[in-house]
Amino acid sequence: MRKILIIGLSTFIIGCVTPQTTQEGKDASFYYDIGISYLNVGNNSQAIASLLKAIELNPNNPEYYNALGIAYFNVGEKEKAKEAYLKGLALNENASEIAVNLAVLLASEKNYTEAIKYLEKAINNPNYSNKDKAYYNLALIYRELGDYNKFVENLEKAIAYNKLYQDAYIVLGNFYLEEYEKTGLSKENSFWKANEIFLKAYMLGLDSPDIIFGLGKSYFLLNKKENAKYYLEKLIKKTDDKNPLKLEAKKLLEKLEAEYASVDEEPVITKKIEIKEDKIIQEKEVVKNPDIFIDKKAEEKPIESQVSQQNNPNPETVVKLQKIKEENQDIQKSLKYFYIQVGAYKSIKMTEDIINKLKKLNIQPEIEEGVLNGEKIYRVVFGKFESYKEAKEFLDKNLTPNKIEGIIKFKKE
Template sequence: MRFLLIFIWLIFILSCAPATKEDQAKNWLYYYDLGLSALSAKNYSEAIANFFIATQKAPNEPKVWNALGIAYMEVFEYEKAESAFRRALEVDKKFTEARLNLGVMYFRKKDYENALREIRTALADEAFPHKHIAFYYLARIYKALDNQNLYLENLRKATAYNPMFFEAQLELANAYEEMEDYRSALDVYRNLLNNGINTPQIELNMARLLFYTEDYENAKLFIKRLIENKQADASQKAQAYELLSQILVREQERLISRKMASIQKEREIPKAEEKIQGRPPKEEPISKEKITNQTEPKMAKHERETENKPAEVHRERVFRIQLGAFSSEERAKAFKEKIEKSLGIKELIIVEQLGIYRVLYGSFKSRAEAEAQVRRLRSYNLYGFIVQD
């Protein structure tokens, strides 16, 4: 009797044991996970093999076909990638991720007409959670088509839908810099810094832009931070030292220009006094030095003109927390009202920009104050980003 009980107990234990490799091989998820691991390691050959097996075991799973399409696209097998993405959409017409990837594939093939069609279709799906990526690729298509206005418009939308979208933020800042709109480029980098995103490249770019705007003191501060940053590579540090040399030269030129302007002013005062008293001004002998100094340096002239201009009104910046971004005002209002009624949170406003309705919370004078509110909102399961107005 005891032997029978032990035998029954062993059978029970074995039936509860983890699945063997043979059992796992029958499960499409096993191959799908292997494919994802290989894809993240850029081992596309292995990824394709595992995704293909998964599609044979689960032909009605759209995400398996979509993953296979991505792997094919990475090795430039565009016909096979298109077939896989379309199979995913045949299985599930609402699988918008495959629609977006199909548009990206057309973009890589430089088939911009089809790329625009597929990505616009993806953006029409209000339930699609990756609209920021769709707007980013839409921007890149318009850049390839040499439409600067739509390129910038869609880049701004990509960053508005997800302020933490680092790749789009960098491209937007670079676009502003190419246009010589250095102030706007600086604002992009400041938003990244305000959200805790900092890299040696951002520090280098900030220093360069501050140099362009002649804010040499702050430029030197960012150079110092970069040189002391252990994550900065040798190339970035070499660029920082070169930039520092240019700043020191400019500062020296500025100092010389001021001295020359001061000397010129001192020479003009006695002449003015003689003219008032009715005496003809003394003629000074023409010297080599005078000929050299007849033309005022551009730097000094620019500074004097700047000094004579009325001071610009300084608009104090405030920090807000973006809780959501919507393509329609109705959805933004519904989201705002839901938060106000269910959580009792006030101080919510809706700001429209480029057809995007952003729901913002609060008005804080410092980033630290805004960060404290971000942590508090997380207790309500609200996750927002800090933006600067």
């Protein structure tokens, strides 16, 4: 499903204004804070009134004009919003948040040339901390202009600046999934590229419905039926009935079931490999990028039973299956314990929500530091289980009913 183009405002951070020391400054700051509070709850009328009062008391703070511009933009008063942004930039030409928000406004008016100018100005400011959002907006503009190379290039830049930028993964993945004729790749290679993008996001802990659906649909289009089935079913369990992706997932599953009814497939065999970044072993999760598939039935079916289900399996297949069995047995001998990971985050602050949810379930999680693609991340983990089955049962009983996703992993001696 293509993500509708909406060039969103940069994140507005409350409390970024330099504290005032005069009585007049305190009064202006008070009205500004009130205005921001109204802005955050969607009461734009009260926000505008409070921000105008703040500007009346202190007309020299560019942040006040930025907030006022956002409020006016929200109610469709684009000329007033533009005037506010320009006044803010006149006070501080290096106010990159204002430049980006002005670019968003100009892009909404299809004034792409001017919008690009302000976005590039923000990007070239070495002190601007939200370059990922500037690159993201720049990418969306280039898509509207039909320059798909620059569209992809700037989305990749956005991800480079923020490895956890979920919207950028979704837009880029959907481009390769649904607009393959514009990618310069063959249809199949474009689908594989989409799968790679969604998979990277998922492995970083970004598991929104759009990401999971992207995985399910890409596997479906690549005729990886078991993989597609797993992620589509996961999406259906994860989302409520109001989410349109749930209906799309059900439609794809119906097609899969119809194909299953008419075609007998060879079993899908998975194996375990070592994830080199943090030397953690993942069971039944990674086969070979981009073929990632968690086989929920693997623990219930020994290798021998999978062979016996095939009609007259050839000797080469039997040898391969036996080799996989031996590899699995060797790995099992070196296991220390299984545990559950419920997320990977770029800061400790971002782990607070999931930790509080787990504690309400009487689960005491731990935070592990790790490095992924050269960046520090924090994983929320818990549990010491003797077997994969024990960990899976705990996950299904305690986490899944509470809509908490977990990945079962194990550590090696």
